[in-house]
Amino acid sequence: MLLHFTKMHGLGNDFMMLDLISQKVRLRPEQIRRLADRHRGVGFDQLLTVEAPERHDADFKYRIFNADGSEVENCGNGARCFAVFVHDRRLTHKKELLVETAGGLLGLKLADQGQVSVDMGVPRLHPDALPFLAQAQATSYALQVEQQTYDIGAVSMGNPHAVLRVESAIQAPVETLGPLIEQHARFPKRVNVGFLEVLDRQSGRLRVYERGAGETQACGTGACAAMVYGRLRGWFDEQVTLQLPGGHLQIHWAGPDQHLTMTGPAQRVFEGQIYL
Numbered sequence: 001m002l003l004h005f006t007k008m009h010g011l012g013n014d015f016m017m018l019d020l021i022s023q024k025v026r027l028r029p030e031q032i033r034r035l036a037d038r039h040r041g042v043g044f045d046q047l048l049t050v051e052a053p054e055r056h057d058a059d060f061k062y063r064i065f066n067a068d069g070s071e072v073e074n075c076g077n078g079a080r081c082f083a084v085f086v087h088d089r090r091l092t093h094k095k096e097l098l099v100e101t102a103g104g105l106l107g108l109k110l111a112d113q114g115q116v117s118v119d120m121g122v123p124r125l126h127p128d129a130l131p132f133l134a135q136a137q138a139t140s141y142a143l144q145v146e147q148q149t150y151d152i153g154a155v156s157m158g159n160p161h162a163v164l165r166v167e168s169a170i171q172a173p174v175e176t177l178g179p180l181i182e183q184h185a186r187f188p189k190r191v192n193v194g195f196l197e198v199l200d201r202q203s204g205r206l207r208v209y210e211r212g213a214g215e216t217q218a219c220g221t222g223a224c225a226a227m228v229y230g231r232l233r234g235w236f237d238e239q240v241t242l243q244l245p246g247g248h249l250q251i252h253w254a255g256p257d258q259h260l261t262m263t264g265p266a267q268r269v270f271e272g273q274i275y276l
Ligand SMILES: N[C@@H](CCC[C@H](N)C(=O)O)C(=O)O
Pocket: 013, 045, 046, 064, 066, 072, 073, 074, 075, 076, 077, 078, 159, 160, 192, 210, 211, 212, 213, 216, 218, 219, 220, 221, 222
């Protein structure tokens, strides 16, 4: 079967976008892994599918698969690309959309100058929401990894995130400590791991080791989780710019029980066709 796709990225976090309204196909995890291969396939961090909604109040259904073939609940950079994709393909004319994900509803808004704002909903802080094995909810937790103990935040943005504050994001041990935390026994569904350097009350640097994809150039939900942790710890004000290896994201969060908004770019790279 010949599959039509669009390659997009949000700050270098790259996606294969599939319109599954006009093409009917169900991909198995091993097919996704083959497509994700950067030498023998299309190559991407995540595969995103656009489908008809099941909820009457949503415009579309948005499904997300990591490069390792696992299906996940949410993807922030992907959500911005999703909004541009459905517009470019004339699947809608609306500039404000409500999309259904496995992690809940997302509100997308096409803004000026190629920017997209996403209402990421209310972050969930109870350890069961990730899930994370802990006695009770806390702002931070002591996590033992091999012989060392790390102070981490645990935040669900629909998908699970662990956040650690580091002195320098550039020198952080993302490639070595990232996978150890991603697969830690206290995170039964694995976890995305953010290494956050606080620059001042309105800015920080962040690198993320993503569950099922490894380190990416940017992670939207990771940036939201870092904002939540930074704010709960008293390091950040309610509007913050996070610098990721692929570029900057603006995050706004007033505090617990409030919706969080993420704003950033989304770009189309090319269209293609590939045999499955
Ligand atoms: N790149 C993403 C997150 C994609 C999913 C994540 N790897 C997971 O397994 O939860 C983003 O921009 O949020």
